[in-house]
Amino acid sequence: MSPAQNTHPLEHIRNFAIIAHIDHGKSTLADRLIQTCGGLEEREMSEQVLDNMDIERERGITIKAQTVRLLYTAKDGIEYQLNLMDTPGHVDFSYEVSRSLASCEGSLLIVDASQGVEAQTLANVYMAMENDHEIVPVINKIDLPAADIDSAKEAIENVIGLPADEALPVSGKTGEEIDDLLEAIVKRLPCPTSQDLTAPTKALLVDSWYDSYLGVVILVRVIDGYLAKGQKIRFMGTKATRDIDRVGIFTPKKVMLDQLGPGEMGFITAGIKDISDTKVGDTLTDEKNMCDTPLEGFKPSIPMVFCSLFPIDNGEYEKLRDSLARLALNDSSLIYENENSQALGMGFRCGFLGLLHMEIIQERLEREFDLDLIPTAPSVVYHIHMNNGTMIELYNPVDMPDVVMINEIHEPWIKATILTPDEYLGGLLQLCQERRGEQLNLTYVGDRAMLEYRLPLNEVVFDFYDRLKSISRGYASFDYHVDDYKTEDLVRLSILVNGESIDALAMIVHRSQAERRGRQLCERLKDLIPRQMFKIAIQAAIGGKIIARESLSAMRKDVTAKCYGGDISRKKKLLDKQKKGKAKMRQYGNVDIPQSAFIAALRMGDE
Amino acid sequence: MNKPLSLYIHWPFCLSKCPYCDFNSHVADHVDHDVWLDSFKTELSYFKNTVEGGRVVSIFFGGGTPSLMKPFVVEGILTHIHDLWEVEAGCEITLEANPTSIEADKFQAFREAGINRVSIGVQSLNDQDLKFLGRTHSAQEAIKAIEIADKIFERRSLDLIYARPDQTLQGWEEELTRALKIIKGHVSLYQLTIEQGTPFYTAHKRGDFSVPQSDKGADFYELTQAMMERAGMPAYEVSNHAIKGQESAHNLTYWRYGSYIGVGPGAHGRVSIQGQKHATRIHCAPAIWLERVREKGHGLQACDPLSQEVQQSEALMMGLRLNEGVHIEEINLDKGRLNHLIEEGDLELSLYTLKATPQGRLRLNSVLSYLYG
Ligand SMILES: Nc1nc2c(ncn2[C@@H]2O[C@H](COP(=O)(O)OP(=O)(O)O)[C@@H](O)[C@H]2O)c(=O)[nH]1
Ligand SMILES: C[S@@+](CC[C@H](N)C(=O)[O-])C[C@H]1O[C@@H](n2cnc3c(N)ncnc32)[C@H](O)[C@@H]1O
Ligand code: SF4
Ligand SMILES: [Mg+2]
Numbered sequence: 001m002s003p004a005q006n007t008h009p010l011e012h013i014r015n016f017a018i019i020a021h022i023d024h025g026k027s028t029l030a031d032r033l034i035q036t037c038g039g040l041e042e043r044e045m046s047e048q049v050l051d052n053m054d055i056e057r058e059r060g061i062t063i064k065a066q067t068v069r070l071l072y073t074a075k076d077g078i079e080y081q082l083n084l085m086d087t088p089g090h091v092d093f094s095y096e097v098s099r100s101l102a103s104c105e106g107s108l109l110i111v112d113a114s115q116g117v118e119a120q121t122l123a124n125v126y127m128a129m130e131n132d133h134e135i136v137p138v139i140n141k142i143d144l145p146a147a148d149i150d151s152a153k154e155a156i157e158n159v160i161g162l163p164a165d166e167a168l169p170v171s172g173k174t175g176e177e178i179d180d181l182l183e184a185i186v187k188r189l190p191c192p193t194s195q196d197l198t199a200p201t202k203a204l205l206v207d208s209w210y211d212s213y214l215g216v217v218i219l220v221r222v223i224d225g226y227l228a229k230g231q232k233i234r235f236m237g238t239k240a241t242r243d244i245d246r247v248g249i250f251t252p253k254k255v256m257l258d259q260l261g262p263g264e265m266g267f268i269t270a271g272i273k274d275i276s277d278t279k280v281g282d283t284l285t286d287e288k289n290m291c292d293t294p295l296e297g298f299k300p301s302i303p304m305v306f307c308s309l310f311p312i313d314n315g316e317y318e319k320l321r322d323s324l325a326r327l328a329l330n331d332s333s334l335i336y337e338n339e340n341s342q343a344l345g346m347g348f349r350c351g352f353l354g355l356l357h358m359e360i361i362q363e364r365l366e367r368e369f370d371l372d373l374i375p376t377a378p379s380v381v382y383h384i385h386m387n388n389g390t391m392i393e394l395y396n397p398v399d400m401p402d403v404v405m406i407n408e409i410h411e412p413w414i415k416a417t418i419l420t421p422d423e424y425l426g427g428l429l430q431l432c433q434e435r436r437g438e439q440l441n442l443t444y445v446g447d448r449a450m451l452e453y454r455l456p457l458n459e460v461v462f463d464f465y466d467r468l469k470s471i472s473r474g475y476a477s478f479d480y481h482v483d484d485y486k487t488e489d490l491v492r493l494s495i496l497v498n499g500e501s502i503d504a505l506a507m508i509v510h511r512s513q514a515e516r517r518g519r520q521l522c523e524r525l526k527d528l529i530p531r532q533m534f535k536i537a538i539q540a541a542i543g544g545k546i547i548a549r550e551s552l553s554a555m556r557k558d559v560t561a562k563c564y565g566g567d568i569s570r571k572k573k574l575l576d577k578q579k580k581g582k583a584k585m586r587q588y589g590n591v592d593i594p595q596s597a598f599i600a601a602l603r604m605g606d607e
Numbered sequence: 608m609n610k611p612l613s614l615y616i617h618w619p620f621c622l623s624k625c626p627y628c629d630f631n632s633h634v635a636d637h638v639d640h641d642v643w644l645d646s647f648k649t650e651l652s653y654f655k656n657t658v659e660g661g662r663v664v665s666i667f668f669g670g671g672t673p674s675l676m677k678p679f680v681v682e683g684i685l686t687h688i689h690d691l692w693e694v695e696a697g698c699e700i701t702l703e704a705n706p707t708s709i710e711a712d713k714f715q716a717f718r719e720a721g722i723n724r725v726s727i728g729v730q731s732l733n734d735q736d737l738k739f740l741g742r743t744h745s746a747q748e749a750i751k752a753i754e755i756a757d758k759i760f761e762r763r764s765l766d767l768i769y770a771r772p773d774q775t776l777q778g779w780e781e782e783l784t785r786a787l788k789i790i791k792g793h794v795s796l797y798q799l800t801i802e803q804g805t806p807f808y809t810a811h812k813r814g815d816f817s818v819p820q821s822d823k824g825a826d827f828y829e830l831t832q833a834m835m836e837r838a839g840m841p842a843y844e845v846s847n848h849a850i851k852g853q854e855s856a857h858n859l860t861y862w863r864y865g866s867y868i869g870v871g872p873g874a875h876g877r878v879s880i881q882g883q884k885h886a887t888r889i890h891c892a893p894a895i896w897l898e899r900v901r902e903k904g905h906g907l908q909a910c911d912p913l914s915q916e917v918q919q920s921e922a923l924m925m926g927l928r929l930n931e932g933v934h935i936e937e938i939n940l941d942k943g944r945l946n947h948l949i950e951e952g953d954l955e956l957s958l959y960t961l962k963a964t965p966q967g968r969l970r971l972n973s974v975l976s977y978l979y980g
Contacts, residue, residue, distance in 0.1 A: 531821065533951065533970070533977050556825035559971040561797040561846050563928060564669070565615055565861040566875035568921050569886060 003226040006261035008081040013263045017085040020110035021118035025140040029172035030086045037070035069249040083265040103221035106134040106189035113147035117155040118477035137167040159445045192263030200291040201225030203284040216272040228259035236294040237282040242270035303351025310347030312372040317346045323369035376504045378461045383410040397506045410485040418451040420476035427471040435459035496539040519548040528597035531555035612661030613860040617871030618673040625741040629802035631873030632671040644680045646900040648687045650870040653905040655691040658878040663694045665857035674704035682720035699856040706752035707744045724762040764793035770827045772816035792853040864922040872896040932962030
């Protein structure tokens with residue numbers, strides 16, 4: 001079978017990504033573009049149609065990148081093929097953004113007219129530039145009364161360095177100026193280059209996910225040659241060969257085609273059952289006519305934040321394992337391995353891209369797989385340099401070796417960029433200082449301060465982001481990347497209940513913070529652990545030294561006031577419920593600690 | 608066989624629903640009393656034919672608001688009971704009454720129908736608090752109803768609810784002092800329970816008010832005990848006080864884990880069927896109950912045999928509420944846990960009796976769940 005010519009010549013194809021700080025309106029704008037190009041009828045439009053995971057809809061965030069092919073007839077009378085990628089905006093998912101960008105030639109950079117340039121706006125622009133993208137700045141939400149187009153333009157010029165007069169004011173909500181935007185996409189973004197239908201096939205594996213109906217679906221961008229139904233292809237990285245059984249695009253509805261030609265984006269299926277058989281960034285080629293050199297590929301994502309997840313019900317260990325495997329199907333950045341905790345039983349130590357990623361995974365496990373989990377405190381990876389010259393990567397504070405054998409402990413530091421209205425600067429400086437930060441730079445962008453800091457990641461995984469948002473009433477934005485490892489005076493803080501150490505609450509902290517943290521945790525636990533039949537001592541310790549203590553007195557009153565004949569069964573239910581509640585508790589000595597106490601204690605920040 | 612048997616009749620209607628109450632009660636525009644009388648009679652007959660007979664030692668009309676029943680219904684039921692069973696002489700026959708004037712006016716007719724004891728839901732002696740509790744009577748009306756009851760019935764009891772939203776210890780001490788003047792023979796003093804599925808639950812959760820719980824609740828309870836002991840009416844059960852001989856025979860059946868039949872929507876029972884103790888439960892919805900009784904002669908939703916083990920735990924659960932404790936000849940309990948509770952001063956064990964101490968009774972739910980933990 002010989003390949004057909006593309007329906008659209010290369011000059012009439014535009015591949016572009018939509019990038020922005022979270023909530024600046026990418027998904028909404030994508031909706032408008034889809035609607036204007038007739039991808040969906042009015043009645044089929046739901047809000048943020050590309051966010052199709054429940055959790056995406058609910059949290060209003062895009063987690064996975066999404067792609068759509070649209071047909072647009074421009075003012076010059078020519079029909080263009082637009083391949084649009086909606087990308088996640090949150091810092092945790094910047095890895096997803098970077099690979100979406102690699103498959104496009106241009107970006108629409110969305111800036112919320114009422115918010116201006118934010119930290120992730122910058123991070124995304126830099127990523128787009130690294131990918132040699134042509135960038136069209138778009139000022140969104142101009143329908144808002146608080147929209148300040150002039151300030152947004154000024155920031156685009158002064159902070160980002162793109163000419164302000166190139167920015168297009170639009171509203172994704174009302175659809176104002178969407179036509180101009182479509183014209184700009186066609187006029188200002190480049191078409192794909194240097195592709196050839198007859199050259200050996202070379203295609204980029206942009207993403208893959210498991211679909212219960214289709215099996216593993218692979219999102220591809222064809223560089224040279226074509227991908228067609230029935231073709232035998234080779235994955236150059238994994239060296240696997242497969243027959244393509246389906247080729248298609250999203251409009252955003254799935255539409256099956258016979259082939260994807262040079263410059264085009266779409267999906268294929270190739271009888272793959274397991275997502276781990278596909279490697280994001282891999283190069284696809286024709287088995288019979290292979291290209292010489294694979295594409296550059298992507299750096300694998302590195303998990304930065306770790307925590308352990310234990311099923312409350314030990315019997316659910318296998319279910320947790322299967323559920324994690326299911327999630328990992330569509331999330332190559334989620335890693336996990338078994339862990340056996342003395343107190344919490346069998347579970348998994350999991351690695352995440354960041355805190356949001358961690359929260360989302362936990363939520364999905366609980367919601368979609370109906371698991372009840374005890375998560376431990378989030379932690380980072382420490383490098384423990386031993387006296388004997390070896391280095392141990394410490395993923396879990398519980399595993400910290402005996403201090404006498406340790407020479408130095410190194411912890412990861414990040415470089416953070418914070419943009420904030422001037423009035424919150426003082427509070428944010430103080431926050432960074434408290435978190436052992438080192439100020440690198442402070443500049444002004446109009447009335448916004450741009451603060452650059454070096455911070456220990458450990459101090460950020462706690463509740464830094466929440467604090468930043470609350471100090472700045474939500475106005476400050478934050479982005480970071482990992483910088484290097486640095487030696488510090490770190491100690492292991494343990495929490496004891498009636499003399500028994502709770503491994504799930506063990507954490508590594510800077511010596512200067514240990515006492516404060518310990519005291520806080522004890523106080524917090526005192527409020528969180530329900531009164532019991534017996535008195536309880538709660539202590540914090542570094543090594544054998546107790547640095548804080550609290551005691552919880554015994555429960556005095558707990559009896560049903562009115563108990564008549566009909567109530568026996570009801571009261572039994574109450575007791576059964578208490579018993580069931582107990583199953584949700586962990587016993588330390590004779591003390592029952594409910595799961596909620598763990599979660600709340602672990603969520604603890606400075607208050 | 609002539610074992611003692613108690614009968615409970617549930618009347619599931621009220622004039623309005625109190626925001627703290629999660630009892631099976633409904634507000635209905637129209638109730639056909641004739642149909643209800645027939646249905647009660649049918650269900651009673653069903654039980655007579657199914658469960659092992661006995662001699663009726665107490666009858667209790669509970670609700671809902673049974674004082675809304677037309678007296679002929681009460682009379683019809685009692686006549687039917689006499690037709691079916693042997694009723695012991697002096698059998699205690701109680702009816703729960705709300706203290707509105709309309710209901711008090713019916714007391715004489717209830718007396719004539721065979722009622723010899725009323726339990727009056729006074730709840731509070733403060734008008735403002737009564738309003739907050741969603742009650743449709745005033746304190747004055749309640750006192751009036753008590754006066755009428757005293758002229759008509761040889762025995763009566765009152766219900767009061769304390770540890771109410773934002774109530775202070777001092778406020779309760781003052782109120783109970785006033786209440787003691789009208790308490791005679793028997794009184795139930797209930798700490799307010801915030802029940803799921805009631806408007807109070809939502810309001811409490813939302814933080815609209817706080818109720819004394821835990822330590823504060825314990826303070827309220829201990830104050831109450833001290834005052835009632837001084838008044839010569841110590842508790843014989845967690846929330847019930849009586850002078851000697853005036854204890855509620857019907858409720859003692861529950862707490863001593865005796866046999867009782869429950870008829871009417873939502874009623875529960877513990878009855879013996881072919882030598883085996885069963886737990887019975889009747890459909891809660893009035894309309895379904897009527898339909899089932901019409902079609903099948905009863906509204907049973909469940910009738911489950913109880914294992915020896917469950918029986919013992921139920922007997923303990925109820926019996927430890929009583930001052931007198933539980934008679935046990937054979938202990939099937941975790942000895943370690945039992946001893947621990949005895950050491951902690953929650954339970955006392957003598958030759959054949961297991962008793963909760965005042966400390967233990969005050970936290971009986973925890974004691975039980977520890978015992979069975
Ligand atoms: N007023 C107004 N609101 C918008 C506009 N575009 C998006 N929004 C709102 O901004 C929020 C974030 O939008 P979304 O598209 O999810 O942003 P994303 O995180 O960048 O994908 C949602 O509540 C949208 O309804 C706009 O043009 N005008
Ligand atoms: C179910 S009521 C029926 C009697 C009658 N309808 C009345 O309200 O007076 C029986 C008693 O239970 C008590 N009670 C009901 N709900 C309660 C709650 N949430 N907490 C404590 N006692 C309650 C009240 O004292 C009430 O008098
Ligand atoms: S407390 Fe009594 S009157 Fe009020 S709703 Fe409950 S049963 Fe009816
Ligand atoms: Mg989005």
